[in-house]
Amino acid sequence: MLDALKSKSKSNSAVVSPRESKGLSPVTSQVHVDAMQLTSMLSNKDITINVSHEVDQDEAVILAMGYKQEFKREFNGWSVFAVSFSVLGLLPSIAACFDYQQLVIGMSPIPWLLAVFFVTSVAFSLAEVASAFPVASGTPYAVSQLAPKKWAPFLTWITCWSNWLCQITASPSVNYSGACMMLALRSYRDPSYTPTNGHIYGLTTGIQVVHAIISSLPTRWLATFNSTGTTCNIVFLVVVFVMILAGNDRDSRYNGDVPKFNKNAVAWSLYNQTEWPQGIAMLMSFLGVIWSMSGYDSPFHLAEECSNAAVAAPRAIVLTSSVGGLIGFLFMIAIAYTVVDIDAIAEDPTGLGQPFVTYLTQILSDNMVVAATALTIISSFFMGCSCMLAASRVTFAYSRDGMFPGSRWWKQVLPLTQTPVNAVWINLFIGQLSLLLMFAGDTAIGAIFSVGGIAGFVSFTMPTLLKITVARNHFKPGPWNLGRWSTPVGAVSVAFVTTMIPILCFPYVRGKDLTPDEMNWTVVVFFGTLLLVTIWFFVDAHKWYIGPKSNLEHDQLVYGDSGEYVIHGKEKDETSQEYDEKS
Structure with a gap:
């Protein structure tokens, strides 16, 4: 390829x-x-x-x-990859997604390996689109140019809202997970402390505000900050990986009742913990991989701040998905060979509410548990900041096209920093509203994880679907392209996304066990929002929304x-x- x-x-x-x-x-x-x-x-x-x-x-x-050139192009190939890899945040993402992968189908690396193959095909197709249309608005601009003229405004509208939902839920979900891990670490050190939803919301809000301040800084400072964050994320990932393998003392902790490492038959076995057939459970566990691997689209939205964007942005997308998938797979192997008891992790005997931390307590000493968790928290901080940065550029780009109420404010670039500060702070406000779901229970707040997965997939794949179907004869690839592999890779990515969208809406139980608390509210949050904006389009927006608009x-x-x-x-x-x- x-x-x-x-x-x-x-x-x-x-x-x-x-x-x-x-x-x-x-x-x-x-x-x-x-x-x-x-x-x-x-x-x-x-x-x-x-x-x-x-x-x-x-x-x-x-x-x-x-479009006018409104930003300084102070991101280079490395720094734009730095943002993307920081958004990927493998260490905190893997830690945050235990509930959606390991506690669904077991610790086997097989689901990760299969899911990454298909996720990478989506990323490669997206990279080709990014090279052809290197603008901050990303996939909606591509859709507006590839879709049939009659349907272009509507398809662009849906793609915009899908991508925006993906971006707007990313930072709150990452920072919610990071805040939970911080409080879990305190609970680990002080068993008498039990965090409340108010504590989690307050701490998450503090992290969000700090990230908003950082995301409002000049581009040159942001590039430096994100490069530093990516370096830390890579180093911390390697350190925790080594700690899991070299610091593993589970044989002595369990008085020799378990070996130092699991046998191959155990490490690679599947353990279906849902009420669905094993094949469906396998597909449902892909949510953990999809969310962990999300973020490779960030270079697309930074294209107007990046030099040689038509090449640097797609390369960063491909590098992020490929390197991230490989490193994540190695990390999954380490977990699979060291985990002691999945059922005990699910029961959470420590009361920490963080499966990853509970897993660490099975294999590491107290000090090493604290160290590994602390490094994961720091990585989560950098990841959340990169998510806030990418989301603000998406809000700016769509406001430039007049999509939102109040777009004239959100599209403004502050002359002092030459960054879209207003877009940053409206994102913060909307993110805080979405975090109120935590007061409705774990299932409700969990919806922002799966909503991001579905919304991102819809946005990433819409231009791919168009370029291999109705636009196949007039799509002009950019300097970075897949050549003769464009259609086969695109077909694989479209088929995968089409399969996964309904799967990501499945609850983990069914029949009489399905209660409002066990319901997967993703179908309401995502498709309910999509229904509302569709009604809005046909009632009113079709009169004034035509897709991307030149600001020259x-x-x-x-x-x-x-x-x-x-x-x-x-x-x-x-x-x-x-x-x-x-x-």
Whole structure:
């Protein structure tokens, strides 16, 4: 597959030509959209964009996509991968997802291996789309250009809301898990302490506020912070991995009744703890892998802050999913060969409410349990911050297209930091509202984990479905592409997502055991929201929402040889004055 990856060069001189221009500034650049060999809201209209300064290739691409360059491109290939890998947060993600993987089908690494294969196919297809459409709005922009004209606004609308639900629930779910682990560690050191929902909510709120402050900083500082966080995450992951294998003293802790490591037959065996057949239970356990591996889309949303985005962003997506999947698999093997009693972990005899911490108490000394948990908490902090950063860029991008009420506020970029600060803080507010689900019980708050999985899948896969079906003859791949493997990999990813969407809505019990407390509320939270926004679209939004909208000044766009100016891809005519007044 890697042999099929291609890199095609584009000549700057063919698309960006500095010149002297009367009536403009002394140095002007012209970006000829159709010469860029890409698909955008301005392509195939013979449009030339006049810019009052010299532009580089990255700015030429974003201009041709229809947007101003509003951010500094201070992320490079490594730092954008750093954000993505930090959002992945393997150590805290694996710790947070015991309930959704190990306590569903057992400790075997087999579910992880199978799920990662399909998740990686989704990531590879997404990377190809990111190379073709390197803009912060991500998959909705791609959908708007690939979908049939009649259905493009609606499909873009649904993709936007799905992706936004994925992003907006990421930081609260990560920080909720991190707060629970902090309080579990206190309970471990002080058995008389029992955390309440109020304690968890308050601590999660504090973490969220700190992350909002960090996410409002200038891009250069954010790049440095996330690079540091990724380094810590990698180091801490290796340290905890070594602690689990080398510090494992379960043979002496259980007086020789168990060996130091499980036998192969035990480590690789499946243990169905649901009321469904083992095959269904296996698929249900993929939620733990899907959530642990989520975050590889972050480079897509940082494309407008990254240099050489059409190559660096897809490479970061592929690297995150591939490296993350491999490291996670090795971590699963370590857990499988050291776990003592899954039933005891499920019963939580320590009262910690954190299966991962309970697992550590079975194999490590007290001091090592504290150390491993502390490193996991620190990794969780960096992960939550990266999630907040990515979500704020999504909110900014969709506000730029006018999707939300109050979009004119959320799309503003603070001149001091050149970052979308308003988008950061509205995300914080909405995240705090979603965290109120914890007061409705564990099942309700658990919905934000599975909602993120489904919502992300819908968003990631919609452009892939379109590019291998209705758009297969006019999709223009970017510099990073899958070549002849594009359709087969895309078909596998679409089939996997189509299978998993209903599976992720299954409750773990059925029949008479299915009560409101045991219900999987994902179907209500996600599809209920999707139903509401669908009604909104057909009742009202279809009148004004058309998908991505250019924010270039209308006098920058010139149509063909006639010299007529165009506004957002439409020729300036007698309706222009009315349009200008509305703008």
